Amino acid sequence: MDQCELPKLTVKDIMIKEIVSVTPETPLIDAANLLVTNGFNGLPVRDSEKKLVGIITDYDLITKKAPAVHLPTFQMMLLNLPVERKDRGHFRKIVKEVASLTVEDAMNTEPLTLPDDASYEDVLKTFREHHRVNPIPVINKDRHVVGVVSRFDILKPLSSFRDA
Amino acid sequence: MHNFASREHQSMAHVHLRSLSVGDIMTKDVVSVHPGTSLVDATNLLVQHGFNGMPVVDDLKKLVGIITEYDLIMNKGPLFQVSTFQLLVQILPLLRKDGRRYKKIIDEIALLVVAEVMNPDPFTLFEDATYEDALIAFRDHHRINPIPVVNHEGFLRGVISRQDILKPLSSVKDFSGL
Numbered sequence: 001m002d003q004c005e006l007p008k009l010t011v012k013d014i015m016i017k018e019i020v021s022v023t024p025e026t027p028l029i030d031a032a033n034l035l036v037t038n039g040f041n042g043l044p045v046r047d048s049e050k051k052l053v054g055i056i057t058d059y060d061l062i063t064k065k066a067p068a069v070h071l072p073t074f075q076m077m078l079l080n081l082p083v084e085r086k087d088r089g090h091f092r093k094i095v096k097e098v099a100s101l102t103v104e105d106a107m108n109t110e111p112l113t114l115p116d117d118a119s120y121e122d123v124l125k126t127f128r129e130h131h132r133v134n135p136i137p138v139i140n141k142d143r144h145v146v147g148v149v150s151r152f153d154i155l156k157p158l159s160s161f162r163d164a
Numbered sequence: 165m166h167n168f169a170s171r172e173h174q175s176m177a178h179v180h181l182r183s184l185s186v187g188d189i190m191t192k193d194v195v196s197v198h199p200g201t202s203l204v205d206a207t208n209l210l211v212q213h214g215f216n217g218m219p220v221v222d223d224l225k226k227l228v229g230i231i232t233e234y235d236l237i238m239n240k241g242p243l244f245q246v247s248t249f250q251l252l253v254q255i256l257p258l259l260r261k262d263g264r265r266y267k268k269i270i271d272e273i274a275l276l277v278v279a280e281v282m283n284p285d286p287f288t289l290f291e292d293a294t295y296e297d298a299l300i301a302f303r304d305h306h307r308i309n310p311i312p313v314v315n316h317e318g319f320l321r322g323v324i325s326r327q328d329i330l331k332p333l334s335s336v337k338d339f340s341g342l
Contacts, residue, residue, distance in 0.1 A: 032334040036327050039214040058326040063303050067333055074332030075184045075295045098336055127237050132306055151233040152211050157252035158204060158236070158273070159211040 009120035014154070015138050015147030021046045024053060024104040028067055031056050031103050044137040044145050045107050051143045055111035056103050059132065064106040070098050113139050116146050123149055186298050187291035189331070190313045190322035196221045199228060199279035206231055206278050219312040219320050220282050227312050227320045229282035234307060239281050288314050291321045298324055 021044045022031050034043060035058050042057035061067050077091055112133045114126060126136065135150035196219045197206045209218060210233055217232030252273075287308050289298055301311060310325035 029333060029336045032330050036330055036334040039327065041216070041326075058309075058330060059302075059306055061330055061333065062299065062326055063306075068299070068303070071299055071329065071332055072183075072296050074336065075189070077332070095336060098333070124237070131234065131238070151216075151237055152214070154237055155207050155211055155233055159208040 010116075011114050011118040011120070011123050011138050011149055012116060012147070014120065014123070014156070015149040016153065017147050019044065019145055019148055021145065022056065022103050023047065024102060024107065026103045027099065028061070028101040028103060028106060029099060032061055032067070035061070041134050041150070044111070044148060045103055046145060050145070052111070052113065052137055052139055052145050054103075054107035054109045055137060056107040057134075060106045060108060066101055066105045067098065070094050074098075111137060113137050114149065116140050124154055127151060127154060184295045185291065186289050186293040186295070186313055186324055187321070189295065189298075189328050190291070190324040191328065192322045194219060194320060194323050196225075196320060197231065197278050198222070199277065199282065201278045202274065203236075203276035203278060203281060204274065207236060210236075216309045216325065219286075219323060220278055221320050225320050226318050227286070227288065227314050229278075229284045230286035230312060231278050231282040232309075235281050235283060286312055288312050289324065291315060295329075299329055302326055302329055 020034060020038065020040070022034065024045055024047065026045075031043060034040065041059075042055050044052055045054035045056055047053045062071075073091070073094055112126070112130055114123060114136050116138050118126075118138070123136075127134070135148045137145050138147040138149055140146050195209060195213060195215065197209065199220055199222070201220075206218065209215070210231075215233075217230050217234070219227055220229035220231055222228050287301065287305060289301060289311050291313050293313075298311070302309065310323045312320055313322040313324055315321050
């Protein structure tokens with residue numbers, strides 16, 4: 001494994017630079033939609049100055065009380081709505097309640113981050129040590145998000161091995 | 165007010181509404197691998213489809229394990245050292261030009277199979293489990309995603325992920341005209 005002449009990789013070499021993010025004011029259902037339609041596990045939350053203020057993950061949406069408490073009701077609505085007119089008053093109330101929730105109600109305000117000069121080794125170690133965390137926002141000195149790195153980005157080299 | 169609300173809850177639970185089962189919301193068209201599938205191919209499937217994990221089945225489609233991106237990253241076997249991953253990133257562009265130089269590690273990686281990395285004792289749900297059972301499973305086991313769904317004989321019937329759990333939330337807008 002002679003690699004002495006190869007340059008050291010950094011997080012910048014593997015991170016995704018086209019960032020899909022939300023703001024604390026984004027409706028929670030829009031964030032859920034972004035997660036489900038893109039197949040993301042999490043989204044960075046940025047303020048109006050594009051600074052990182054949190055992260056929201058699929059796990060947060062399943063576990064944080066505000067949205068999760070209504071999930072069983074919603075799945076029943078999906079199934080029963082066409083036939084059940086009687087309970088609509090109750091449903092309407094819950095829909096209104098959930099529609100008023102924003103990202104701020106469920107986000108993690110102290111997300112794990114990586115600096116933009118982190119080495120490849122730092123990235124892998126961080127994923128190994130923090131098994132709940134995926135993806136990880138990559139920030140510069142001003143806390144601006146410059147990228148996002150996920151477990152997929154670690155595994156990509158192995159997956160494209162066959163092509164090489 | 166409180167009485168009214170609880171009465172309504174009661175009627176929802178007992179009279180009118182059928183609850184969804186895991187079988188109703190799971191993905192039935194499952195992408196699965198075999199214990200003998202090469203690890204490179206399995207990783208490729210995970211990355212291409214954006215899956216967090218895939219069920220591993222034998223020739224009869226009986227569930228024998230799960231392989232997740234988490235397992236792949238956590239594996240600390242000799243070929244999963246930081247240096248190997250890092251080396252892979254760096255040598256991939258060079259392989260075509262200078263494949264012979266890295267022949268040993270290339271051969272070793274190509275020979276790895278799913279059985280070496282998979283979790284042979286995965287958490288599962290039965291297809292007749294309720295939506296709430298699935299929600300609780302995901303809530304209480306934060307590492308687990310997706311969950312293979314099996315019948316009572318242990319054959320793979322589907323797979324359920326956090327995304328499937330969140331679908332009702334993401335479609336709340338469809339109810340705005342209520």
